[in-house]
Structure formats: structure tokens, C-alpha cells
Amino acid sequence: MIDFVQLVVSGLATGAIYALVAIGFALLWQTSNAVNFAQGEFVMLPAFVVLALIKAFDLPLWLAAAIALVVAVVIMGGLFKRAIVDAILPQGAMTLAIATIGLAVAMKNGVRAGYSAEAHPFPALFPVEPIRILGVGFSLADIGALVLAGVAIGGLSLFLAHTLAGRQMQAAAQNRDAALSLGIDVDRMALYTFGINAALATVAALLVTPSYLAKFDMGESLGLYAFYAAIIGGFNRVLGALWGGLIVGVLSNLAGAYLSASYKDGFVLALLIVVILFRPEGLFGSSEERKV
Amino acid sequence: MNIVRIATVALAFATLASAPSFGQQTVRLTNVCELSGPGTTAGTLWRNGVNLAIKEINAQGGILGRKIEITTVDTQTKPDVAKSLAEKMLDEKPYVMLGPVFSGSVKVNMVVAEQAGIPQFMGGEAADLTLQGNPFLFRTAFSQATGMPKVAAWIANGLKAKTIALVWINNDFGKGGRDAVKRELAARGVNVVADISTEPAAADYAAAVVRAKQSGADALFAYLTEEESARLLIELRKQGYDKPIVGETTIMGQKVIELAGGAAEGVRGHVGLTVDAPVPLIQAFAKRYLDEYKSASDHNGMKGYTAVYFVKAVTEKLGKFDPKAFAAAMKGLKLSAKDHPGILMDVSFDDKGDIDRESFLVEVKNGKQTVIEVLPPLGKK
Amino acid sequence: MTAGRWRLLGVLVLIAVLLAFPFFLRNYGLNLYARWALIAAAGIGLNLTVGYAGQVSLGHAAFLGFGAYLSAFAIKAGWTMWPAIPAAALLCFVVGLALGFPALRVQHHYLAFATLGFNALVFLAMRNEEWLTGGNYGIQRILRPVVFGWSLRDSFSYAYVCLGVLAVIAAIAWWILRSPWGRAFAALRDNPIRAESLGVNVRAYTLLAFAIGGALAGIAGVFFAPLIGYIDPHMFSGLVSIDLLLIVIVGGSGRFIGPLLGAAVGVLLPEWLRFMGDWYLVAFGALVLALMAWCPTGLAGLPERVATLLRPAPRDPAERAT
Incomplete structure (x- = not known):
């Protein structure tokens, strides 16, 4: 029983991070129909910005993180939207997807060649010292990841549901033409979602890097799991992606411990395929389909 | 227009055939x-x-x-x-x-x-x-066939472990090492009671550690690349794993110690080459x-x-x-x-191209790899 | 001359250049050339699925893998690789039919991730089932064939073998596209609902698009194993599928010449960029990004794109905005 709780707790902490990455991914899809294959690299880059700032100017973590957040929102939010997405998206989602693959390759190798090919330790936002309660080991960092992910996602849901800008963003996502006719600045709303995506990715970077370590290719598997989480949970609801992340985190732990270590990813993949085939809107998504 | 395309392809191919000469x-x-x-x-x-x-x-x-x-x-x-x-x-x-x-x-x-x-x-x-x-x-x-017998011998005779849990990374490096050490351990009467593979670039090692704990083995042998070793050690510490942790070369490396922080403390094992050798x-x-x-x-x-x-x-x-x-x-x-x-x-x-030299039994102490014993080359025994 | 004659002349010149090329290459160039030919051949298969039938697939590396493993099994069993060709074509056709089923229900990114999930499962099986595939160790020393006492083992001969494979697969694809099947594929891509109303069996053709595309890649895979002489599961992972999709789109999806150009980008461009040292893959990524931004129809659409630029005034003012 203790083991089971342990697996669930660890899985939730890991899943919360997948969820943060997955939500941004789902947001971009909703508002812009953009599939961003560089999503994992969007987590990697802020981590290295923080490291570089600490190394170069000896800044405290919170200040470096704040600067990284601003840099991320400007570059991975604004610049990415204006310079890449706006230029390519009119040519089709597939063209943009391939362009983001190119972007991912360039980002990964840029950090490798320009900064370091090695893994680096990363300062922890929350203490990583283990705590043990009733035999279950965890750290404040795990709790912090869950809480912060919950706060970020809950806050986002509230923002979307209860503020004017949030409701305009939802309207723009659900029906672009109707939103336009209501006088909503659809393009500006889309720009906001790109900023939010970049901010969430930065938060994910701060949470995952202390245990996952900063490395140029850290985004590869992180991005992939986030895709799985987004689809399993549901693309068209913010909470869907949260559930998706948590399910992926817990399922792979339980499968790894009780079923098969070497096939544990297989269970996640099988769930992914079953969800796509029988409930493409996701386990927790709403069934209205935006696009034909 | 086809001509343009062909010319591009041809021109592109032509750059393949350049040949600097021997200085x-x-x-x-x-x-x-x-x-x-x-x-x-x-x-x-x-x-x-x-x-x-x-x-x-x-x-x-x-x-x-x-x-x-x-x-x-x-x-x-x-x-x-x-x-x-x-x-x-x-x-x-x-x-x-x-x-x-x-x-x-x-x-x-x-x-x-x-x-x-x-x-x-x-x-x-x-x-x-x-x-x-x-x-x-x-x-x-x-070769893994040279390193693993040394570490297996130490697990059997030095640690006196009767049972062991193996945690390894599921790629050609990890699988090769796992196969070699499993063979050597079996030859020395050490029973592998848990054989746990982990994915390259995995984020969560909770499942692997839970299985290792459940096995009740006398010791744990870990064979993973550097970052993965560090993540495993962090999780072992988090779950309060209290049996000896043994490795071969990578897990006692300076990089792992740096990445895992205190979690690498007390890890022991065999190292073929180490910058911390007392040489x-x-x-x-x-x-x-x-x-x-x-x-x-x-x-x-x-x-x-x-x-x-x-x-x-x-x-x-x-x-x-x-x-x-x-x-x-x-x-x-x-x-x-x-x-x-x-x-x-x-x-x-030797005549096959295998290398032989002294090697080391080491332990991570106070954030440093410390040599506890220098093992002679195989050929000297 | 008419456009048709220009096209014929272009094809003849292309064939002549491709035939002459190996004479100017040494080992490295020959094997790169052979790899280009096989990746282009696999790309032609994927282009049928993606470019002509409009079905996204991120599972194509699995088919390449099926072909490669069957070929390795056949060679290691002491037979030649030849029986692996029909076996691979058949296996990939059947698996392709199965992979096509998600496409009947979902499209776009859902389909992309369903097929990527399939590829990842295939990878896990190739890696874990060591008794069959050699697992992580892979299969080593896969020898190239000897035909009627004529050794195809040297890189020069094998480059022509691979060129031959490309030619045959291109010919099959050409024939399919000219047949009623090809027109059905195009109808499917452009407007499935209209295609249905015109009497095209959408279900059957969607499945066929995956099956035929897969079978062609499987055949390319059969020749891939002896080219490298070694295979392991990582050579057929989902990441490779993503590369293959990139090759088709960058070359020009739905254009016959597209995969040939795209394979040149995927296989040869990183090699040419090596003079940039540590930064060569950054340049590669940036070039792909720039190409997609500037010429979304891919390399095959580049001449038209240049022509548009050279034309003094765009006929449609909207064009200026792009």
C-alpha cells in the first residue's frame, strides 16, 4: 500500500510538470491551430537562460527566473508568434509543424554549441530534501510542483472564464469569425495565448530542471510526453490537459512497477491510441469539435 | 524549370567529391x-x-x-x-x-x-x-567483460551480498552491462532478485526504486549513463533506500556527484578510469x-x-x-x-585489442570519489 | 517545345545525371548517394500517403524497419535478401491497412499522434523482443548480395542497386498515380465529401493510401539493412518518422519530384553544412524554418516561387501580403 501511494505521489508530481507543458500546447492549438513541435525546447531554453544569468551575473534564483520569464514571453511568445507563426500558419498547419521541427533542431543545437553539451545541476525553487510521512518519501519540490501547476492551471481557468480578456480569448478560440464580428481583436487574443504558453513553459522549466537537470536535449522526451498528455486529457479544455498530465505520470509509474518495466511507455501509448480512436476529444475534453 | 531543379541537384552532389591531399x-x-x-x-x-x-x-x-x-x-x-x-x-x-x-x-x-x-x-x-x-x-x-567480473567479485566477496537488484538503462550500453554483470554474479552465487530496466531520458524513477525496495535484495547494482544515474540516486534517497548501492564507472563519476548532490554519498563500486585516482x-x-x-x-x-x-x-x-x-x-x-x-x-x-591496466574500487565520500582499493591488472593475477 | 516535351527532357537529363554520378564518387559519396536513393524511395511511399491522399503519417519509419529486419532475418538465415522483398511488401501492406483505420475516424494532429504512437510501440517491440530482433544489440554484419556470381558488395555496385530500387519504386508510384487510384487519392485529399458523392469508396482508398505507402517504404527498407550492414531499433524510431515527414514536406508534398529533393535535404544537406563545425545543425534547422516561411510548397515549388518574385506585379494584390 505504501508503495502504491509512493508511486501515485511521484507520478502526480511528474505529471503536473507534463501538464504545464501540455496546457500551453493545447492553448496554441485552440487559438491558432498551431502544432508546436518545439514545445519541449520551449522548456529547455528558459532553464538555460536562468543558468546563464546566474553564472554570468551571480543573480539570485528569483531574479534570474523573473528575467527568464520576461525573456521567454518576449521571444517564445511574441517573437515566435509574429515572426514564425504569423508568416507560416496561413500556408497550413502542416507547414508550420515542419517549421517548428526545424526550430527545435536549431534551438537544441544552438544551446549545445553555444553553451554546453553537458548536463548541469539547477538550483531548486523548493527544497529537494526528502520528507517521509508514513513511509512515503517525497520532497517539498514535489508538493511545490503539484501546487504551482494547480495554481497556474486553476488561475488560467478562472482567467478564461471570468475576465473579459479571458472570455474574448475563449470566444476567439471557439469561433474565429463570430468573435471577429463581435469586434474582438482575435489576433491580439492569439498573441496573449502565445505569451501564456511561454510563461507556463518557464514555470515548467523551473519545476522540472532541479530534478531532471539542465541539458540541451531535455525537451525531447518532455515535449513528447506533453503531447501525449494533451491528447489523452483533451485538447479543447484547460483542465483536460491537467488531467492528461497527471494520468500519464501516474500510469507510467504504476505500469513500470506492476506490469512491465521495459514496456511501461507502451501502456501510455496504448491509452493514447485508444483515446484517439474512441474519444478523440480526450477523456476530459468537451465533445464539441471546433474544426471540421 | 526542370532544368533548374536538376542543375540544383547536380551542383549539390558535385560538392560531395572534394579531396584534400595528404600533408x-x-x-x-x-x-x-x-x-x-x-x-x-x-x-x-x-x-x-x-x-x-x-x-x-x-x-x-x-x-x-x-x-x-x-x-x-x-x-x-x-x-x-x-x-x-x-x-x-x-x-x-x-x-x-x-x-x-x-x-x-x-x-x-x-x-x-x-x-x-x-x-x-x-x-x-x-x-x-x-x-x-x-x-x-x-x-x-x-570491455564490459573485463570490468564486470571485478565488480561482481567485489559484490560477492567484499560486500558479501547474497541477493541483488539490478537497475539498468535500456539501451545498448545498459543492456550490455546488465548481461555481463548478471552472468558474472551468477557465477559467484549472487542471486539477482530484481531485474529492472529504465528508459533512456526517463524523468521518474519511482517505479524502479519501489521494485528494488520490494525485492528486499542485499544490495542494488545500478548501470546507467550519467544524468540517469543522478536521477536514480535522487529518487533512491527520496524513498530512503538503505541498502548498499554499487556501480561500475559511471555512477561514481564526478559528473554524477555534481548532478546528484548529496544523493551520491556512499555509492561504491569499480572504476576503470577515474580522474580521482591517487596517481x-x-x-x-x-x-x-x-x-x-x-x-x-x-x-x-x-x-x-x-x-x-x-x-x-x-x-x-x-x-x-x-x-x-x-x-x-x-x-x-x-x-x-x-x-x-x-x-x-x-x-x-592483448592480441584482440583489449586493454588491461590497474583499476580502482572507490566510494563517494564528502562529495568526492575516494579510492578504497587499487586492483591489479587482470594479467598480473 | 511543349511543356510535356520539356518535362520528358528534364526526366531524361535527371536519369542521365543520376546514372553518371557514382563514377565521380568515392566510398563516402557512394554510400551517401545510396542512402539518399533509399530515403527518397521511402519518401515516395510516404508522399503517396501524405502528399497525394492527404493523410498525415508519423509512423513511416516503422515500415522501413519492417523491411530492414525482414531482410536481415533472411540474410542471417543463409538465404538471400530477395525473398524479403515480397515478404516486406506484404507485411507492410497489411500493417498499413491496419494503421489506416485511425484515419477513418480522425484527421490532422490526432492522426499524426496516433501513427506516432504506433511507431513508438513498434520501437518498443523491436527493442524488447531480443530473441527475435537482437534488441538493443541490433543485428550486425548484414552482408550485401551476390547475384549470379556477380558481387554487389562494393559500394559502387550497391549504389546502382539502390538507384534501381528508387527507379522501380518511382515507376510503381508513377503508375499508381496515373491509374484511377491516383485520381481517387487526389479527390480524397481535396474534398473527401465530394469524393464520396462522386462514388469514390473513401474508406477503401484511405486504407489503401497507408497500405501502398507503407509497402513502398518496406521495400526500401529491405535494401537499407545491407547498405549499412547493421540495424538496431533506434534507426526506426518515431524521431526518424518525423525526419521522413520533414523530408516529404520540405521537398514538396504532393509533387512527384518532392521526396527526391527532400531526401537531399535530409540526408545530404547536414553533410554539406559540416564546414560550419559545431553550428552545422543550427544552420540546418534554421534553413528548414526559412524554407517553410519563404516557400511553403517546398523545394519542388521553388521555381514557381522565384517566378512569382520575378513577375513585375502580382496579379492578385493578396499575393503581395504573403
Whole structure:
């Protein structure tokens, strides 16, 4: 029983991070129909910005993180939207997807060649010292990841549901033409979602890097799991992606411990395929389909 | 318009066929290693070691009066690219080929070096590499078939463990090591009660640690690459794992200690090459490396560094640059660090290309790898 | 001359250049050339699925893998690789039919991730089932064939073998596209609902698009194993599928010449960029990004794109905005 709780707790902490990455991914899809294959690299880059700032100017973590957040929102939010997405998206989602693959390759190798090919330790936002309660080991960092992910996602849901800008963003996502006719600045709303995506990715970077370590290719598997989480949970609801992340985190732990270590990813993949085939809107998504 | 397309393709192809010629005053080496993809960290340290050695040798006048000229190319950790590049580099007739570090890539491009008759010093540790009768292939580190018996013997006799849990990374490195150690442990009566594979680049090691704990084994043997080792150690500590943790080379490495912080404390095991060995030559090397690259070397840096010095030592012994004679001279070769300080430790090569030298039992204490026992070379026993 | 004659002349010149090329190459160039030919051949298969039938697939590397493993099994069993060709074509056709089923229900990114999930499962099986595939160790020393006493083992001969494979697969694809099947594929891509109303069996053709595309890649895979002489599961992972999709789109999806150009980008461009040292893959990524931004129809659409630029005034003012 203790083991089971342990697996669930660890899985939730890991899943919360997948969820943060997955939500941004789902947001971009909703508002812009953009599939961003560089999503994992969007987590990697802020981590290295923080490291570089600490190394170069000896800044405290919170200040470096704040600067990284601003840099991320400007570059991975604004610049990415204006310079890449706006230029390519009119040519089709597939063209943009391939362009983001190119972007991912360039980002990964840029950090490798320009900064370091090695893994680096990363300062922890929350203490990583283990705590043990009733035999279950965890750290404040795990709790912090869950809480912060919950706060970020809950806050986002509230923002979307209860503020004017949030409701305009939802309207723009659900029906672009109707939103336009209501006088909503659809393009500006889309720009906001790109900023939010970049901010969430930065938060994910701060949470995952202390245990996952900063490395140029850290985004590869992180991005992939986030895709799985987004689809399993549901693309068209913010909470869907949260559930998706948590399910992926817990399922792979339980499968790894009780079923098969070497096939544990297989269970996640099988769930992914079953969800796509029988409930493409996701386990927790709403069934209205935006696009034909 | 078709003409334009064809011209583009043709022009593009034409650039493939360029051919620099063999220099007179220099000796050309080629380094085919992993500078991107999953092998980046190992390959980069290997390259740094190689380049540091070349810089030193050239500063002292080169080999037999010739400066070394090195061409380094990136395999992207892809076997097919490693093969293509070996062909490209060997078309230019280098004296010796260095690399790659990952065994999968070595398996593919060792055939090319063999056909070209060019000696190859590689960093791969898979046991089967030197069992194929390739007279041009030489190791720079222990084969898993050499390292694992030493660590298994220590688990059985030193730790007196009766049962053990294996945690390994599910790629060719981890699988090779797991197969080798499982065999050696069985031969010494140590029972493997949990055999746990983990995914490369995994984020969550909770499941692996839970299974290791449930097995109730006397000790845990971990065989993973550096970052994965660090993550596993962090999770072991988090779940309060209290049995001995044993490893082979990687998990006691300085990089893992740095990455895992306190979680690496108390890990013990066998190390073939370590910058923390109580050997003055190695400690001087570690310092030079640190000064040059602003980060610490590990065994891969030492492999690359010594590889170049092996080339120098053997060539000076022969008194000429002759790849075939070079390969022949490697058989049963013994070199002492007193005569050739660059090789860092006394070594001998057997007729298969396997390397033998002293190795170390170490423990991580106070954030440092500490040698608890120096093991003699296998050949001396 | 008419456009048709220009096209014929272009094809003849292309064939002549491709035939002459190996004479100017050494080992490295020959094997790169052979790899280009096989990746282009696999790309032609994927282009049928993606470019002509409009079905996204990120599972194509699995088919390449099926072909490669069957070929390795056949060679290791002491037969030649030839029986692996029909076996691979058949296996990939059947698996392709199965992979097509998600496409009947979902499209776009859902389909992309369903097929990527399939590829990842295939990878796990190839890696874990060591008794069959050699697992992580892979299969080593896969020898190239000898035909009627004529050795195809040297890189020069094998480059022509691979060129031959490309030619045959291109010919099959050409024939399919000219047949009623090809027109059905195009109808499916352009407007499935209209295609249905015109009497095209959408279900059957969707499945066929995957099956035929897969079978062609499987055949290319059979020749891939002896080219490298070694295979392991990582050579057929989902990441490779992503590369293959990139090759088709960058070359020009739905254009016959597209995969040939795209394979040149995927296989050869990183090699040409190596003079940039540590930064060569950054340049590669940036070039792909720039190409997609500037010429979304891919390399095959480049001449038209240049022509548009050279034309003094765009006929449609909207064009200026792009």
C-alpha cells in the first residue's frame, strides 16, 4: 500500500510538470491551430537562460527566473508568434509543424554549441530534501510542483472564464469569425495565448530542471510526453490537459512497477491510441469539435 | 524549370567529391565521435581529451617531428552516419582513426576501418566489439567483460551480498552491462532478485526504486549513463533506500556527484578510469583539463586523451608512420607510464585489442570519489 | 517545345545525371548517394500517403524497419535478401491497412499522434523482443548480395542497386498515380465529401493510401539493412518518422519530384553544412524554418516561387501580403 501511494505521489508530481507543458500546447492549438513541435525546447531554453544569468551575473534564483520569464514571453511568445507563426500558419498547419521541427533542431543545437553539451545541476525553487510521512518519501519540490501547476492551471481557468480578456480569448478560440464580428481583436487574443504558453513553459522549466537537470536535449522526451498528455486529457479544455498530465505520470509509474518495466511507455501509448480512436476529444475534453 | 531543379541537384552532389591531399609535414588523425544526439556528453568529453593531448604533443614538437592534424566529425550518435563518416575520413587516408564512443556506432564503422587497414582507437565498452577478429580495433577502456567480473567479485566477496537488484538503462550500453554483470554474479552465487530496466531520458524513477525496495535484495547494482544515474540516486534517497548501492564507472563519476548532490554519498563500486585516482600523472591531467575547458573531465575525457598518446608511443617505438605495422605492433604491447607520461597509467594490450591496466574500487565520500582499493591488472593475477 | 516535351527532357537529363554520378564518387559519396536513393524511395511511399491522399503519417519509419529486419532475418538465415522483398511488401501492406483505420475516424494532429504512437510501440517491440530482433544489440554484419556470381558488395555496385530500387519504386508510384487510384487519392485529399458523392469508396482508398505507402517504404527498407550492414531499433524510431515527414514536406508534398529533393535535404544537406563545425545543425534547422516561411510548397515549388518574385506585379494584390 505504501508503495502504491509512493508511486501515485511521484507520478502526480511528474505529471503536473507534463501538464504545464501540455496546457500551453493545447492553448496554441485552440487559438491558432498551431502544432508546436518545439514545445519541449520551449522548456529547455528558459532553464538555460536562468543558468546563464546566474553564472554570468551571480543573480539570485528569483531574479534570474523573473528575467527568464520576461525573456521567454518576449521571444517564445511574441517573437515566435509574429515572426514564425504569423508568416507560416496561413500556408497550413502542416507547414508550420515542419517549421517548428526545424526550430527545435536549431534551438537544441544552438544551446549545445553555444553553451554546453553537458548536463548541469539547477538550483531548486523548493527544497529537494526528502520528507517521509508514513513511509512515503517525497520532497517539498514535489508538493511545490503539484501546487504551482494547480495554481497556474486553476488561475488560467478562472482567467478564461471570468475576465473579459479571458472570455474574448475563449470566444476567439471557439469561433474565429463570430468573435471577429463581435469586434474582438482575435489576433491580439492569439498573441496573449502565445505569451501564456511561454510563461507556463518557464514555470515548467523551473519545476522540472532541479530534478531532471539542465541539458540541451531535455525537451525531447518532455515535449513528447506533453503531447501525449494533451491528447489523452483533451485538447479543447484547460483542465483536460491537467488531467492528461497527471494520468500519464501516474500510469507510467504504476505500469513500470506492476506490469512491465521495459514496456511501461507502451501502456501510455496504448491509452493514447485508444483515446484517439474512441474519444478523440480526450477523456476530459468537451465533445464539441471546433474544426471540421 | 526542370532544368533548374536538376542543375540544383547536380551542383549539390558535385560538392560531395572534394579531396584534400595528404600533408607532408603533418600526420593526419581523424576523430569520428558523438557531438550531437544521445551520445553528446560522452562524445564531447572524448573530443576534448583528444584535442588536449594533440595540443600538448604539438607544443612539444609532434610525433617524430610531425605535427598532428586532426579532423573531427559528428556522428549525431547515428550508426549509419558513423559509417558514412568513417568512409569519408578513410577515403582521405588518415594515419589512425579515433572514436566513436557508443558501441552501436563502433559496430558499424569498425568494418570500414578494418577494410581500409587503418588502426582505430575507440571508446566503446561492449564486450563483443573485440571478439570479431578485427586486427585494427583497439580499446581505450575496459570491455564490459573485463570490468564486470571485478565488480561482481567485489559484490560477492567484499560486500558479501547474497541477493541483488539490478537497475539498468535500456539501451545498448545498459543492456550490455546488465548481461555481463548478471552472468558474472551468477557465477559467484549472487542471486539477482530484481531485474529492472529504465528508459533512456526517463524523468521518474519511482517505479524502479519501489521494485528494488520490494525485492528486499542485499544490495542494488545500478548501470546507467550519467544524468540517469543522478536521477536514480535522487529518487533512491527520496524513498530512503538503505541498502548498499554499487556501480561500475559511471555512477561514481564526478559528473554524477555534481548532478546528484548529496544523493551520491556512499555509492561504491569499480572504476576503470577515474580522474580521482591517487596517481600523480592523472591528477596533473585532471588539472590541465580543468584549466583548458573550465569543467571537469571524466573517464571519456581520459579515454580520448590517452588514445592520442598511445598513437604517439607506438609510432615512436616503430620509428615510422605505417598503419599496418602500427596495428601489428599493438599486439601484446606493454607501455609504462614512466616512459610515456601521457598514457597516465601502465597498460598492456592483448592480441584482440583489449586493454588491461590497474583499476580502482572507490566510494563517494564528502562529495568526492575516494579510492578504497587499487586492483591489479587482470594479467598480473 | 511543349511543356510535356520539356518535362520528358528534364526526366531524361535527371536519369542521365543520376546514372553518371557514382563514377565521380568515392566510398563516402557512394554510400551517401545510396542512402539518399533509399530515403527518397521511402519518401515516395510516404508522399503517396501524405502528399497525394492527404493523410498525415508519423509512423513511416516503422515500415522501413519492417523491411530492414525482414531482410536481415533472411540474410542471417543463409538465404538471400530477395525473398524479403515480397515478404516486406506484404507485411507492410497489411500493417498499413491496419494503421489506416485511425484515419477513418480522425484527421490532422490526432492522426499524426496516433501513427506516432504506433511507431513508438513498434520501437518498443523491436527493442524488447531480443530473441527475435537482437534488441538493443541490433543485428550486425548484414552482408550485401551476390547475384549470379556477380558481387554487389562494393559500394559502387550497391549504389546502382539502390538507384534501381528508387527507379522501380518511382515507376510503381508513377503508375499508381496515373491509374484511377491516383485520381481517387487526389479527390480524397481535396474534398473527401465530394469524393464520396462522386462514388469514390473513401474508406477503401484511405486504407489503401497507408497500405501502398507503407509497402513502398518496406521495400526500401529491405535494401537499407545491407547498405549499412547493421540495424538496431533506434534507426526506426518515431524521431526518424518525423525526419521522413520533414523530408516529404520540405521537398514538396504532393509533387512527384518532392521526396527526391527532400531526401537531399535530409540526408545530404547536414553533410554539406559540416564546414560550419559545431553550428552545422543550427544552420540546418534554421534553413528548414526559412524554407517553410519563404516557400511553403517546398523545394519542388521553388521555381514557381522565384517566378512569382520575378513577375513585375502580382496579379492578385493578396499575393503581395504573403
